[in-house]
Amino acid sequence: MKIKKFKAASMQEAAIQIKKELGKDAVILNSKQIQKRKWFGLSKKSAVEVIAVMDQDFSEQRKPDPKIDTVPKKSLEASSSAPRVQEQEQRVHETVQVVRNEMSDYQSMLPEPLRKAEQLLQDAGIKDSIKTSVMSRLLRDSISAGDLTEENVVRKLQDVLCEALPPKDRWQEAISSQYIVLFGSTGAGKTTTLAKLAASSMLDKHKKIAFITTDTYRIAAVEQLKTYAELLQAPMEVCYTKEEFLQAKETFSEYDHVFIDTAGRNFKEQQYIEELKETIPFENSIQSFLVLSATSKYEDMKDIVKRFSSVPVNQFIFTKADETASLGSVFHILAESKIGAGFITNGQNVPEDIQSVSPQDFVRMLMK
Ligand SMILES: Nc1nc2c(ncn2[C@@H]2O[C@H](COP(=O)(O)OP(=O)(O)O)[C@@H](O)[C@H]2O)c(=O)[nH]1
Numbered sequence: 001m002k003i004k005k006f007k008a009a010s011m012q013e014a015a016i017q018i019k020k021e022l023g024k025d026a027v028i029l030n031s032k033q034i035q036k037r038k039w040f041g042l043s044k045k046s047a048v049e050v051i052a053v054m055d056q057d058f059s060e061q062r063k064p065d066p067k068i069d070t071v072p073k074k075s076l077e078a079s080s081s082a083p084r085v086q087e088q089e090q091r092v093h094e095t096v097q098v099v100r101n102e103m104s105d106y107q108s109m110l111p112e113p114l115r116k117a118e119q120l121l122q123d124a125g126i127k128d129s130i131k132t133s134v135m136s137r138l139l140r141d142s143i144s145a146g147d148l149t150e151e152n153v154v155r156k157l158q159d160v161l162c163e164a165l166p167p168k169d170r171w172q173e174a175i176s177s178q179y180i181v182l183f184g185s186t187g188a189g190k191t192t193t194l195a196k197l198a199a200s201s202m203l204d205k206h207k208k209i210a211f212i213t214t215d216t217y218r219i220a221a222v223e224q225l226k227t228y229a230e231l232l233q234a235p236m237e238v239c240y241t242k243e244e245f246l247q248a249k250e251t252f253s254e255y256d257h258v259f260i261d262t263a264g265r266n267f268k269e270q271q272y273i274e275e276l277k278e279t280i281p282f283e284n285s286i287q288s289f290l291v292l293s294a295t296s297k298y299e300d301m302k303d304i305v306k307r308f309s310s311v312p313v314n315q316f317i318f319t320k321a322d323e324t325a326s327l328g329s330v331f332h333i334l335a336e337s338k339i340g341a342g343f344i345t346n347g348q349n350v351p352e353d354i355q356s357v358s359p360q361d362f363v364r365m366l367m368k
C-alpha cells in the first residue's frame with residue numbers, strides 16, 4: 001500500500017499528480033486548503049494538500065457493509081465509469097481499514113472533525129467493522145460535500161448511525177394496548193420497569209390500571225409487585241396456570257391497561273419460554289416487551305434475543321443505562337434486529353427513571 005501527501009495549486013492539478021504517481025485507482029483520503037509560502041515567505045498563495053492512497057492488494061471479493069455503505073463514494077475515476085465507482089467504493093472501505101491497521105499516524109492524518117467522530121465511535125464501544133464503514137462513509141461524504149466542520153461531521157455521524165437502526169416507526173410505540181406484558185431474564189428489571197410504566201399511565205394519563213403476575217416461583221417476586229400495586233391502589237391477581245390467567249384477564253376486562261409481570265427464570269432455560277407461551281396467549285390485544293439490561297455483554301444479549309425469537313416481541317426495553325459507560329452493545333443489538341426500543345430506563349426510582357426514545361434520541365445517548 002502507498003500513501004502520499006500531495007501539494008498542488010488546485011484539486012485538478014493534485015488529481016493529475018496523484019494519477020501520475022499512484023495510478024488511476026488511487027483514493028483520496030483527505031484534502032484541505034493551505035497557504036503556500038513563496039519568495040522566502042514574503043508572499044502566500046492558496047493551494048491544496050491532498051492525502052491519497054493506493055493499494056493493489058485489496059481483495060476484490062470483500063463487500064462493504066450493505067446497511068451502511070450504500071452511497072456512491074468519491075474517487076478519481078468515479079465520474080468516468082459506473083463499475084469503477086463500485087470498485088472504488090469497496091476500496092475506500094478497505095483503505096480505511098488498512099490505513100487504520102498499518103499506519104500508526106492514521107489519527108494524525110485525519111482532519112480534526114473526523115478524528116473527533118472516530119473518538120466518539122470509540123467511546124461508544126462501536127465494533128471495528130461498523131466503525132470502519134461509518135468512517136469511510138464520513139470521509140467520502142464530508143470531502144465531496146466540502147463541509148468538514150465538526151458540527152457537520154457530528155451531525156452526519158448521527159444520521160449514518162440512525163440509518164443503521166430499525167426504522168423510526170418501530171420505535172416509540174407508547175403504551176397502546178389493553179394488556180402489556182414484560183419478559184426477559186432474571187434481574188433484568190422487569191418488575192421495576194412494569195411499575196414505572198403502570199405508575200406513569202395512572203398518574204400522568206389518568207388511566208384505570210391493574211396488575212397480573214405469573215411470576216410465582218418466588219414469594220418475594222409476588223410481594224415486590226404487590227407493594228407497587230398497593231402504593232398505586234390498583235388490584236392485582238396472581239396466576240399459576242393459563243386458566244387462571246384467562247380468568248384474571250376477564251376480571252380486568254374493563255380496565256384501560258393491565259400490566260403483566262412474568263417469571264424471572266434463567267433465560268437459558270428453554271422451559272421458561274415454553275411456559276410463558278403456554279400461560280400467555282400472545283395476540284393483538286397484548287403488547288409485549290423484551291426487557292434487556294444495557295449492562296449485559298453483547299453476546300449474552302444476542303443469545304437472549306435468539307432464545308425469545310419464538311415469542312412475539314413488539315419492542316425492546318433496555319434497563320440500567322445509568323450503570324453502563326457505553327451503549328455500544330445496545331446499538332449492535334438494535335442494528336441487527338428489526339425491533340425498535342420502546343423505552344430506556346436509567347435508575348431505580350419509580351416512576352421517573354424511564355424514557356421513551358426515537359432512533360435520534362438513542363444515537364444522541366450513544367454519543368454522550
Ligand atoms: N441502576 C438501575 N437499577 C435498576 C433499573 N431497573 C431495575 N433496576 C434494579 O435491578 C434489580 C432487579 O430488578 P427487578 O425489577 O426485580 O428485575 P426482574 O427480576 O427482571 O423483575 C432491582 O434492584 C432494581 O431496582 C435501572 O434502570 N437502573
Ligand SMILES: [Mg+2]
Pocket residue numbers: 190191192215221261262264
Ligand atoms: Mg421480577
